Amino acid sequence: MYPLTKLYAQKMFRLKLIYIFFACFFTASFFYAFLISTPQMEELLNINIRIVGRENFPEFMMRFYVGTVGILFNVFLLTLFICEEDRSKILYQPLLHGESRNRMIQSKAYVSISMSIIFVLLTAIINYTTAFMRWGYKIFETTAIIRTIEKYLLSGIYMSCITLGIIVLCICTRNTWKTILGVIIYMLIDAFISNSNILFLQKIWIGYYLNLWTFSYEYQKIPLKEILPGIFVMALYGIIFYQISLCRTEKIDF
Amino acid sequence: MEKIITVENLRKVYKKETAVENVCFELMPGNIMGLLGTNGAGKTTTLKMITNLCSKDKGKIVIDDISLDSNPGLALSKVGAALDTPSFYQELTARENIECFAHLYKNIPNGQVMELLDYVGLSTQAEKKVKKFSLGMKQRLALARAMLGQPKLIILDEPANGLDPQGQINLYRLICDMAKDKKTTFIVSSHQLHDMEKFCTDILILNKGKSILQGKTDEILSETTNIVDCILEETEVACNVLSHFQGISLTSHKGNQFTVKLESICLDEFIKKLIENNLHICYLSMRKNSLQDLFLKLTGGVKQCIH
Numbered sequence: 298m299y300p301l302t303k304l305y306a307q308k309m310f311r312l313k314l315i316y317i318f319f320a321c322f323f324t325a326s327f328f329y330a331f332l333i334s335t336p337q338m339e340e341l342l343n344i345n346i347r348i349v350g351r352e353n354f355p356e357f358m359m360r361f362y363v364g365t366v367g368i369l370f371n372v373f374l375l376t377l378f379i380c381e382e383d384r385s386k387i388l389y390q391p392l393l394h395g396e397s398r399n400r401m402i403q404s405k406a407y408v409s410i411s412m413s414i415i416f417v418l419l420t421a422i423i424n425y426t427t428a429f430m431r432w433g434y435k436i437f438e439t440t441a442i443i444r445t446i447e448k449y450l451l452s453g454i455y456m457s458c459i460t461l462g463i464i465v466l467c468i469c470t471r472n473t474w475k476t477i478l479g480v481i482i483y484m485l486i487d488a489f490i491s492n493s494n495i496l497f498l499q500k501i502w503i504g505y506y507l508n509l510w511t512f513s514y515e516y517q518k519i520p521l522k523e524i525l526p527g528i529f530v531m532a533l534y535g536i537i538f539y540q541i542s543l544c545r546t547e548k549i550d551f
Numbered sequence: 552m553e554k555i556i557t558v559e560n561l562r563k564v565y566k567k568e569t570a571v572e573n574v575c576f577e578l579m580p581g582n583i584m585g586l587l588g589t590n591g592a593g594k595t596t597t598l599k600m601i602t603n604l605c606s607k608d609k610g611k612i613v614i615d616d617i618s619l620d621s622n623p624g625l626a627l628s629k630v631g632a633a634l635d636t637p638s639f640y641q642e643l644t645a646r647e648n649i650e651c652f653a654h655l656y657k658n659i660p661n662g663q664v665m666e667l668l669d670y671v672g673l674s675t676q677a678e679k680k681v682k683k684f685s686l687g688m689k690q691r692l693a694l695a696r697a698m699l700g701q702p703k704l705i706i707l708d709e710p711a712n713g714l715d716p717q718g719q720i721n722l723y724r725l726i727c728d729m730a731k732d733k734k735t736t737f738i739v740s741s742h743q744l745h746d747m748e749k750f751c752t753d754i755l756i757l758n759k760g761k762s763i764l765q766g767k768t769d770e771i772l773s774e775t776t777n778i779v780d781c782i783l784e785e786t787e788v789a790c791n792v793l794s795h796f797q798g799i800s801l802t803s804h805k806g807n808q809f810t811v812k813l814e815s816i817c818l819d820e821f822i823k824k825l826i827e828n829n830l831h832i833c834y835l836s837m838r839k840n841s842l843q844d845l846f847l848k849l850t851g852g853v854k855q856c857i858h
Binding site: 300301303304307308311385386387389390391392393394395396397548550551 | 599602603604605606623624625627628630631632634635636638639640642651652654655656696697699700
């Protein structure tokens with residue numbers, strides 16, 4: 298399976314879109330770091346620079362990535378990686394060279410999950426860099442750094458599960474626009490459930506835990522009792538998504 | 552001699568529509584089988600079932616003594632295929648594209664990629680990005696990719712699509728050379744009936760998913776009846792005489808133009824009989840059924856073939 302994973306990894310990281318996106322993200326983060334402290338922006342965004350700036354800035358920007366931008370970026374990449382390859386009849390090529398369907402989709406999943414984790418780490422590096430450029434050594438406050446890194450890691454887990462979910466959508470719909478629509482619907486449902494009072498639904502909803510960690514505990518340490526159920530639910534979703542994608546791939550008539 | 556591929560009772564149903572029904576064939580090393588049929592006849596579905604890209608509802612496929620059901624990975628390692636429109640990673644060069652897939656094999660010797668590109672006449676274009684390739688070049692590159700790992704069976708789905716006449720001739724020559732030199736077996740689906748007749752050793756014609764004609768090309772064409780077109784004077788007498796001739800059948804006549812099938816007599820005997828019956832021959836020509844005639848007749852393309 299290693300050669301196939303390597304092939305997909307090479308294919309993925311050759312995409313210029315990734316570099317353009319992170320160049321834009323760096324620019325956005327840079328300007329945000331510098332403009333955020335102007336009174337006009339504080340008023341416009343209804344924020345308090347003393348709260349969202351300095352050591353809290355990387356966490357503030359993380360929400361921007363994980364909440365919406367990152368998911369949309371992942372879905373665009375994955376539709377290119379799966380749906381568009383399927384449409385252009387290149388997805389099944391490895392099968393004509395003796396690879397199995399299982400190995401093919403496993404390789405795709407490994408590369409996609411690695412990609413989503415690397416992207417979260419990359420946003421962390423970008424946000425810390427721009428924060429350092431703006432506030433210098435003031436951002437290095439031990440408690441805040443530990444807390445923020447913990448949140449980035451949890452976001453990485455969340456993004457991995459979402460990535461597996463997007464793979465399932467790609468395989469089931471085999472259509473770029475239907476997959477993107479599916480993800481937008483997910484985000485709408487996520488916003489509805491997270492803002493509702495339906496406790497049972499919230500406890501089993503994957504997006505709820507991200508909102509809990511990033512909003513309810515913003516700029517605060519998350520207690521372990523709030524982390525463990527979230528990780529458990531995400532792992533469960535991840536396993537289910539992975540199994541569905543394996544089963545569904547076996548049944549595809551290319 | 553051992554069979555390279557055996558296909559038995561292949562069947563595929565999409566929802567309620569039967570795409571392929573009861574297709575059977577077997578091929579020996581060096582055979583080139585032309586898979587013919589109208590659009591939607593089930594050619595691509597058959598090829599996709601053989602390559603395991605599409606599940607089958609019934610039937611058995613054995614490739615080089617390995618059942619596709621029990622060991623698909625090993626069975627397909629003996630197969631190279633170029634299906635649908637040739638597709639590649641557009642941003643990579645021809646060499647990089649082939650190398651990508653070469654890495655999926657364990658024992659591809661160094662330099663084989665360039666050898667393959669050379670074999671299909673693309674060695675000078677090896678460092679050119681595929682997005683700049685013409686369709687003909689992509690077809691040849693697809694053939695090079697299908698040849699990776701030296702497969703015993705190569706499956707090509709309409710490989711001549713988009714090729715100019717020179718490109719088509721080169722492609723068919725390449726296939727014939729491989730079949731002859733390396734004893735590679737080919738299954739080629741195509742609509743180029745004239746070319747298929749020339750270079751295929753075997754023919755399988757599908758119509759609405761069912762096999763309607765199959766066998767050795769030579770046998771199929773020699774078994775078919777010779778046809779004579781003639782113009783005779785004394786139309787009424789000629790019509791009367793021809794309908795009572797032994798060993799022929801009058802297939803059509805329009806005015807003094809007659810079309811006759813020679814079933815058990817040769818042309819000389821037919822002409823002799825016409826003269827014996829005092830029929831004056833104004834024009835006479837004999838033609839043999841071509842693959843195209845047969846195909847059109849079997850698939851109901853046209854009622855009467857006129858050259």
